[in-house]
Amino acid sequence: MPTFVRLLITTFITAACLAPALAAPCNTGHFDRWLEGVRQEAAAKGVSPRGIAQGLAEVRFDPAIVRRDRGQHVFKQSFEEFSARMINPRMKLAENMMRRYASLLSRIEQLYGVPAPVLVAIWGLETGFGSFNGSFPTLTALASLAYDCRRADMFRSELIEALKIVDRGDMRPAQMKGAWAGEIGQTQFMPSSFIKYAVDFDSDGRRDVIHSTADALASTANYLKGYGWRAGAGWEPGEPNFAVIQQWNKADVYSRTIARFATRLSQSVK
Numbered sequence: 613m614p615t616f617v618r619l620l621i622t623t624f625i626t627a628a629c630l631a632p633a634l635a636a637p638c639n640t641g642h643f644d645r646w647l648e649g650v651r652q653e654a655a656a657k658g659v660s661p662r663g664i665a666q667g668l669a670e671v672r673f674d675p676a677i678v679r680r681d682r683g684q685h686v687f688k689q690s691f692e693e694f695s696a697r698m699i700n701p702r703m704k705l706a707e708n709m710m711r712r713y714a715s716l717l718s719r720i721e722q723l724y725g726v727p728a729p730v731l732v733a734i735w736g737l738e739t740g741f742g743s744f745n746g747s748f749p750t751l752t753a754l755a756s757l758a759y760d761c762r763r764a765d766m767f768r769s770e771l772i773e774a775l776k777i778v779d780r781g782d783m784r785p786a787q788m789k790g791a792w793a794g795e796i797g798q799t800q801f802m803p804s805s806f807i808k809y810a811v812d813f814d815s816d817g818r819r820d821v822i823h824s825t826a827d828a829l830a831s832t833a834n835y836l837k838g839y840g841w842r843a844g845a846g847w848e849p850g851e852p853n854f855a856v857i858q859q860w861n862k863a864d865v866y867s868r869t870i871a872r873f874a875t876r877l878s879q880s881v882k
Contacts, residue, residue, distance in 0.1 A: 663779025724842025
């Protein structure tokens with residue numbers, strides 16, 4: 613969830629419940645003409661003609677993506693209710709993952725200073741430990757949200773960053789599938805954060821946060837370190853590293869849930 617921070621913990625109402633007008637973008641130009649401007653901007657920012665052609669070949673405007681973005685509702689559960697709902701069903705599997713990946717998590721902590729419970733908590737909350745990373749075509753999702761005008765500049769920038777990922781060979785467009793807002797991988801990176809923080813921890817020559825658990829968890833640790841994680845310091849509210857967790861997600865109920873999940877794991881798996 614880096615870079616595009618979900619400022620509100622939300623639930624989504626279905627497209628069938630939304631008025632058709634919500635699907636209409638506020639851009640008045642034709643989508644294909646708008647996309648030509650993206651091509652020109654990407655080229656000016658160093659993306660090769662091959663990367664642009666590959667990345668945008670199948671991109672289309674998807675009004676369902678815009679409906680999801682505009683149809684968000686504030687999540688009204690208390691922190692205690694929300695954290696229990698999110699943590700309790702994942703706790704046992706999280707403990708198993710801590711044990712299963714103990715060696716990998718130890719190596720990551722040695723390099724980045726981020727302890728296993730924090731990484732496993734984020735991993736579990738974001739995608740159920742990689743069990744469901746999302747199925748929306750990333751480039752189409754970003755283009756659709758950039759064509760709409762709620763947060764056009766941000767999503768247009770993320771679309772350019774996604775084209776850079778394609779251009780440098782980290783992922784093919786068909787592989788780039790994730791959340792409706794453009795997050796990809798087992799811990800949900802926005803393309804700009806992938807560019808800055810993704811690492812090839814399994815040394816296979818690719819930064820693969822979708823299929824490689826090693827790359828996904830190490831990249832997450834690298835992100836947290838990049839935002840100032842202090843090795844050995846606490847992560848609960850009021851402690852030094854809680855501010856770093858808030859950079860992962862600024863929604864108070866969510867960042868506090870990450871912290872509580874991590875604390876419970878640190879206490880249960882020794």
